[in-house]
Amino acid sequence: MTLAQYGRCLRGILVREGLRFLHQRERFFGALVRPLVWLFIFAAGFRSVLGVSIIPPYETYILYEEYIVPGLAAMILLFSGMQSSLSMVYDREMGSMRLLMVSPFPRWYLLFCKLAAGALVAVVQVYLFLAIAWFWEVQPPPLGYLMVLPALLLAALMLGALGLFLSSVIRQLENFAGVMNFVIFPMFFASSALYPLWRIRDSSHALYEICRFNPFTWAVETIRFALYTQVSWTDLLGVAAALALFLAAALIGYDPGRGMMRFKQGGA
Amino acid sequence: MENPATAEQPGALALEIDGVSFDYPGRRVLEGVAFSVPAGGFCVLLGVNGAGKTTLFSLITRLFLCRTGAIRILGKDLGREGPGALAALGVVFQQSTLDLDLSLRQNLRYHCALHGLDPAEMAPRIDSALSRVGLADRARDKARQLSGGQRRRLELARALLHRPRLLLADEPTVGLDVHSRQAIIQQVRASCRDQGVGVLWATHLVDEVEPDDQVVVLHRGRVLSRGTAGELLRDTGGKTVHEAFSRLTSGTGAGE
Numbered sequence: 001m002t003l004a005q006y007g008r009c010l011r012g013i014l015v016r017e018g019l020r021f022l023h024q025r026e027r028f029f030g031a032l033v034r035p036l037v038w039l040f041i042f043a044a045g046f047r048s049v050l051g052v053s054i055i056p057p058y059e060t061y062i063l064y065e066e067y068i069v070p071g072l073a074a075m076i077l078l079f080s081g082m083q084s085s086l087s088m089v090y091d092r093e094m095g096s097m098r099l100l101m102v103s104p105f106p107r108w109y110l111l112f113c114k115l116a117a118g119a120l121v122a123v124v125q126v127y128l129f130l131a132i133a134w135f136w137e138v139q140p141p142p143l144g145y146l147m148v149l150p151a152l153l154l155a156a157l158m159l160g161a162l163g164l165f166l167s168s169v170i171r172q173l174e175n176f177a178g179v180m181n182f183v184i185f186p187m188f189f190a191s192s193a194l195y196p197l198w199r200i201r202d203s204s205h206a207l208y209e210i211c212r213f214n215p216f217t218w219a220v221e222t223i224r225f226a227l228y229t230q231v232s233w234t235d236l237l238g239v240a241a242a243l244a245l246f247l248a249a250a251l252i253g254y255d256p257g258r259g260m261m262r263f264k265q266g267g268a
Numbered sequence: 269m270e271n272p273a274t275a276e277q278p279g280a281l282a283l284e285i286d287g288v289s290f291d292y293p294g295r296r297v298l299e300g301v302a303f304s305v306p307a308g309g310f311c312v313l314l315g316v317n318g319a320g321k322t323t324l325f326s327l328i329t330r331l332f333l334c335r336t337g338a339i340r341i342l343g344k345d346l347g348r349e350g351p352g353a354l355a356a357l358g359v360v361f362q363q364s365t366l367d368l369d370l371s372l373r374q375n376l377r378y379h380c381a382l383h384g385l386d387p388a389e390m391a392p393r394i395d396s397a398l399s400r401v402g403l404a405d406r407a408r409d410k411a412r413q414l415s416g417g418q419r420r421r422l423e424l425a426r427a428l429l430h431r432p433r434l435l436l437a438d439e440p441t442v443g444l445d446v447h448s449r450q451a452i453i454q455q456v457r458a459s460c461r462d463q464g465v466g467v468l469w470a471t472h473l474v475d476e477v478e479p480d481d482q483v484v485v486l487h488r489g490r491v492l493s494r495g496t497a498g499e500l501l502r503d504t505g506g507k508t509v510h511e512a513f514s515r516l517t518s519g520t521g522a523g524e
Contacts, residue, residue, distance in 0.1 A: 001351070001384055006384070008380075008381050008385065009381055012377065012378050013382075015378070019370055020367065020370070023369035023370070096365055098329065099365040101331055103354065105384070106351060
C-alpha cells in the first residue's frame with residue numbers, strides 16, 4: 001500500500017461519513033436541538049439560581065448562558081462520539097463495520113479514519129451551535145472561534161475513541177438508553193460543564209475529586225479556555241492522554257485475536 | 269495486476285483451509301475443518317443453519333483470529349500476511365452491508381476507496397460493473413430504492429470491483445425469489461469462469477449445486493464430505509444432492 005492509497009482510503013471514509021450525515025436529517029436536527037434546549041431554557045431558568053464568580057478564563061462577571069456554552073459544545077461531541085461509535089453495535093451497522101474490516105489496510109488505520117470522520121462531523125455541529133449562540137449574545141472573541149478548532153478536534157477524537165472502545169466491549173448494553181445512563185449522564189454531570197467545580201467542592205469533596213479526574217471535565221475546560229483565546233495546558237494534556245488510552249483500548253477491542261469481537265456472537 | 273499485494277503466486281490455490289478449529293466460550297463450533305478452493309473453481313459450502321459456515325467466514329475475513337490451523341488466500345497466510353491476503357478477497361456478507369442512504373455509485377466509490385483505488389480512475393470500471401448487473405440506469409438512485417434482488421446484485425458487483433481472486437459469498441440468495449436467485453447464481457458463475465475467480469459459496473439450498481461443482485458438506489462444525497457433486501452422489505448412493513446431503517447429515521445425527 002502506498003501513501004496515495006492511504007490518502008484515498010481516508011478521503012473515501014470522510015466523504016461517506018459526510019454524506020451519511022447530510023442524509024440523516026433527524027440526526028442532524030436532534031444533535032442541534034439538544035444543546036439549544038439547554039441554552040435557551042435550562043440556562044435561562046438557572047441564571048438567577050447559580051451565580052458564577054470571576055474564574056479563569058473569564059475576566060468579568062458573566063451570565064450563566066455564557067458559562068455553559070463550552071460545556072454544551074462538549075456535550076455535542078460526547079453525544080456524537082457515542083452515537084457514531086455505538087451505531088456500529090447494531091446489526092445493520094455491524095455490516096458496515098465488517099465491510100471496513102475486510103479492507104486490506106491495517107486495522108488501526110481504518111479505525112483511525114472512522115474516528116477522524118466522526119470527529120469532523122461533530123465539530124461542524126459545534127460550529128453551527130456556536131453560531132446560533134452568537135445570536136443569543138454569547139459572543140467570545142473572534143480569535144477564540146479559530147483557537148477552539150484544535151481543542152474541539154482533540155476532544156472529539158477522545159470522546160469518539162471512548163465510544164469506539166465501548167462499542168468493542170459492550171454486549172448486554174446494546175442500546176443507547178443504557179449508554180445514556182451509565183456513560184453519558186455520569187460523565188456530563190460530574191464535570192465542569194454546568195457548574196464550576198468549586199461549587200461542587202462546597203457540597204462534597206469526594207465528588208469534587210471525581211469531577212477533577214473526569215476526562216470530560218478536561219475536554220470542557222480545554223474548549224472553554226481555547227474559546228477565550230487561552231490554553232489550559234493541564235487540561236489539554238489530560239485530553240491527549242485520555243485519547244491515547246481510549247484509542248489503545250479500542251485497538252485491542254477490535255484486534256481479532258485479543259479483542260472482545262470473538263465473544264460477540266451477534267457478530268458471528 | 270499492478271498491485272504487488274494482489275500479485276499471484278504461481279500455482280497457488282485460491283483458498284486453503286488447513287485444520288481449522290474454533291471455539292466460542294465453552295462451545296466448539298469448528299473442528300479440524302480442511303478443504304481448498306482451486307483458482308477459478310466454484311466450491312459450494314453446504315450446511316444447515318448453525319453448521320459453522322458463518323463462523324468459518326468470520327475467520328476467513330479476519331473478524332476472528334484463527335488460532336488453530338491455518339487459512340491461506342493465494343498462498344498468503346492470513347495470520348502473517350493478513351492485509352496482502354485480504355487485498356485478493358471479495359466478500360458478499362449474509363446481511364446487507366450497503367449504505368442505503370447513499371446512491372449506488374457512491375456505494376461503489378466508497379468500496380474503491382477502502383481498497384486504495386482512485387475513484388476517478390475507477391469510474392469506467394464502476395459503470396461497466398453496474399451495467400453488467402443491469403443497474404446502469406439506477407446509478408444515481410439511493411440503494412434504499414432497490415429491491416432485495418437488486419441489492420444483492422449490487423453487492424456482488426461491488427465485491428468484484430477490485431478484481432479479487434477469491435470471492436466469498438455467505439448465503440447470498442437467502443430470502444430472494446427464484447428468479448433473482450437464478451440471476452445471481454448465473455452472474456457469479458459467469459464471473460468465476462471469465463475472470464478465473466475462485467468462489468466459496470455458502471448455502472443450505474441444495475438446488476444451487478451443479479454436477480461439476482466442488483461440494484464441501486459442513487455439519488456441526490465438521491467436514492463430512494468433500495469432492496465434486498458427482499462424487500458426493502456416488503459415495504452416498506443418493507440420487508439427488510438433497511438426498512445425499514440428508515443421508516450424510518442424518519448419519520451423524522443417529523451416531524451421537
